[in-house]
Amino acid sequence: MTAVREDPRAARTRAKLGRALLEECAGHPPTQVSVAALVRRAEVGRATFYLHYADLEALAAAVCADIVREAVDALHTWRGTPAPATPPPALLDFFEDLAPHAGLYRELLGPDGGGPLGRVLHQDRAVEALCAQGASAVWPQCPAHPDAHPLTAAVRTDTAVWVCPRSGTAVARIGELPTR
Structure with missing residues (x-):
């Protein structure tokens, strides 16, 4: 690599x-x-x-x-x-x-x-x-800001989710992120 x-x-x-x-x-x-x-x-x-x-x-x-x-x-x-x-x-x-x-x-x-x-x-x-x-x-790219930052992992109401670090919005549960 x-x-x-x-x-x-x-x-x-x-x-x-x-x-x-x-x-x-x-x-x-x-x-x-x-x-x-x-x-x-x-x-x-x-x-x-x-x-x-x-x-x-x-x-x-x-x-x-x-x-x-x-x-x-x-x-x-x-x-x-x-x-x-x-x-x-x-x-x-x-x-x-x-x-x-x-x-x-x-x-x-x-x-x-x-x-x-x-x-x-x-x-x-x-x-x-x-x-x-x-x-x-490899952390997935943020769909809302693909060239700015990757998503971050977080726990929300006992569920692991991918979150946009800029907006704080949960994008998907970890393991359920749609692939392109």
Whole structure:
């Protein structure tokens, strides 16, 4: 399988937006950060922001999930003996970088861990579990926004369903999505 290469310009723009978000959140509570302040700090246009993200929450969840993924990947490659007195450097770095943005993580995780960041990390874990079982881990495209994002998995009234992440609308029960 050939890996899809990301446009380097898009990657740079998303990186600038991510850095700007973390800088803004270090100085203000997440609820006081605006798209206007963010794009000004990142030196990109408002339309560029919306080309990459549906809203601030989507950007914040993506940025924080990337940081958590990097920490987990670093821990997986660490080959030392686990000991509370000498934790892995990657874990120390993660918690050191986490402190100035604790409010952002707290908001994104929600009181029960089911907030936007929790959903992204849960989806990552579900994909890893599917891959480990040899099952397909490709998430279906959203029929309402096919070029924007895939559907996400959710549980609604004790039923697993595919949901449009932008509108929150349940599209179909998992296993009953119409094929094209």
